[in-house]
Amino acid sequence: xxxxxxxxxxxxxxxxxxxxxxxSSQSGHNTVSWYQQALGxxxxxxxxxxxxxxNGRGNFPPRFSGLQFPxxxxxxxxxxxxxxxSALYLCASSRGGEQYFGPGTRLTVT
Amino acid sequence: RKEVEQDPGPFNVPExxxxxxxxxxxxxxxxxxxxxxxxxxKEPKLLMSVYSSGNEDGRFTAQLNRAxxxxxxxxxxxxxxxxxxxxxVVNMRNSGYSTLTFGKGTMLLVSP
Numbered sequence: 001x002x003x004x005x006x007x008x009x010x011x012x013x014x015x016x017x018x019x020x021x022x023x024s025s026q027s028g029h030n031t032v033s034w035y036q037q038a039l040g041x042x043x044x045x046x047x048x049x050x051x052x053x054x055n056g057r058g059n060f061p062p063r064f065s066g067l068q069f070p071x072x073x074x075x076x077x078x079x080x081x082x083x084x085x086s087a088l089y090l091c092a093s094s095r096g097g098e099q100y101f102g103p104g105t106r107l108t109v110t
Numbered sequence: 111r112k113e114v115e116q117d118p119g120p121f122n123v124p125e126x127x128x129x130x131x132x133x134x135x136x137x138x139x140x141x142x143x144x145x146x147x148x149x150x151x152k153e154p155k156l157l158m159s160v161y162s163s164g165n166e167d168g169r170f171t172a173q174l175n176r177a178x179x180x181x182x183x184x185x186x187x188x189x190x191x192x193x194x195x196x197x198x199v200v201n202m203r204n205s206g207y208s209t210l211t212f213g214k215g216t217m218l219l220v221s222p
Contacts, residue, residue: 002153
């Protein structure tokens, strides 16, 4: 096990709603990255947080936002959900080296 | 052109077969390279890093050709437990942060 946990494991939301996904980093890891993996695709980088600041972002609209807390845990927030947001959301923690992935949250938007 | 491209799958092989996966990447500034394994409905897990000198871990051999921007993974003596999706991954360092860019993945199905 990587020591990275995510909650919830599964979630069903309706189009237009908002969702918050949570990630607890491996102990001592100060960097968290979030990825979206649609069915049949590889994970796509959403953004990265380092010491509570967003320090990198992929090609995702502003309705995808995040937070990192002093204990380095993190949240991913998605507003105005769209059907195409249905995916596995993965967080990965690191400390300047290898990224360790959590088990993911599977989001279904209906 | 996609940043990381892999062989489309799936690959269906019998136990004991040798199978090779190929991958190309478009950004010559890419710094480090990996193969990840992803089981159905699970998170990706690091299989091995890939170095220009080539590296081997048991039945798995990875190669990198920076000039051709090409990465490969060879699995010898396939086992049923090797059935999974194999993701080619490139790490790029941008201003102040590094990101992993994943290929679409190639599914391997090993049958008895």
